[in-house]
Amino acid sequence: MPDSPPPSDNIVIDVRHVEKSFGDGSNRIHVLKRVDFQAQTGEITMLVGPSGCGKTTLLSAIAGTMRVDSGEIRVFGHSLEKMSGPALTRFRAQKIGFIFQQFNLIPTLTVAENVGVPLLIQGLSNGKALKRSRDILEKVGLGDRWKERPNKLSGGQQQRVAIARALVHEPPLVICDEPTAALDAQNGEIVMDLFRQVARSADRSVIIVTHDNRIFSYADRIARMDDGEIVEVKEQDTGGQPHFEHPVHV
Known part of the structure; x- marks a missing residue:
């Protein structure tokens, strides 16, 4: 395990x-094994490794959607385990x-209404939420589909709606699973350029779990997982592709 x-x-x-x-008992599976991991502001950090190695579990724990058995996760200095x-x-x-x-889109809502849900939760009016939703939809290339229902969109378009929804309230931490x-x-480049803009904003960070080696060149730092552990962390080199001491299985 690499030093923290x-x-x-x-x-x-x-x-x-x-x-x-x-x-x-005998069916117990240890998915995360004393994992140490850090991510910094101003960067895109990618988690890579074979399927089943614990990447998505770690991501869910960092996002606060899953409680861990032991250890501590601090996000912006706040311990998630100590929160009610x-x-x-x-x-x-x-x-x-x-x-x-x-994608977890709500089928009875329009595309713009789906994107605006985080804003409504924060107390924005319907009018302001709609405007911001349409603005972010323009950035992901779906400005002309804002009135559609999700079932009228392709899988790739629904993915871009989900991305717009995650970004619309300008969260300081963006966590992405594939x-x-x-x-x-083409649309992958549009989305990754948007993630790069987010990561370069003040006090913001993007974490991505991916098997997609097309996007490795966008990473500032790549952490490789295997069998429930972070086994290697590498900063991106100037050539645009990460170099690992051992092959990366994706």
């Missing part, structure tokens, strides 16, 4: 000795935008 970096004012995520298991359920829900609404592998899996090269 020293504390820094720029660290937005600080995971220390986190463990998570599922099942009981309601406090954690409020914290996520204010600080985190989560892009799931499943955000480009359903996108062609």
Whole structure:
């Protein structure tokens, strides 16, 4: 396991000795094994590794949608384990935008209404929420589809709606699980350029779990997981592709 970096004012995520298991007795599976992981503001950090190695579980724990068995996760200096359920829900609404592998769009709402849900939760009026929703939809190339229902869109278009929804309230931390899996090269570039703009904003950070080696060149830092552990962390080199001491299985 790699040594953890020293504390820094720029660290937005600080995971220390986190463990998570599922099942009981002989069926118990240890998914996270004393994981240490940090991510900094101003960067895109990618988590890569073989399927089943614990990437999505770690992402869910960082997002506060899953409690861990032991260890500590601090996001913007706040310990998630010490928060009550309601406090954690409020914290996520204010600080985190989560892009799931499943789009989780509400079928009875229009595209713009789906995107505007986080804004309504924060108390914005319907009119202001609609305007901001349409603005972000323009950025992901769906400005002309804002009145449609999700079932009228392709899988890639629904993915872009989900991305717009995660970004519309300008959360300082954006957490993504395979955000480009359903996108062609052109739309993948549009989305990754948007993520890069977000990450370069003051006091913001983007974390991406991905098997998509087309987007590795956007990463500032790549952490490789295997069998429930972070086994290697590399900063991106100037050539645009990360170099690992061992092959990356994606």
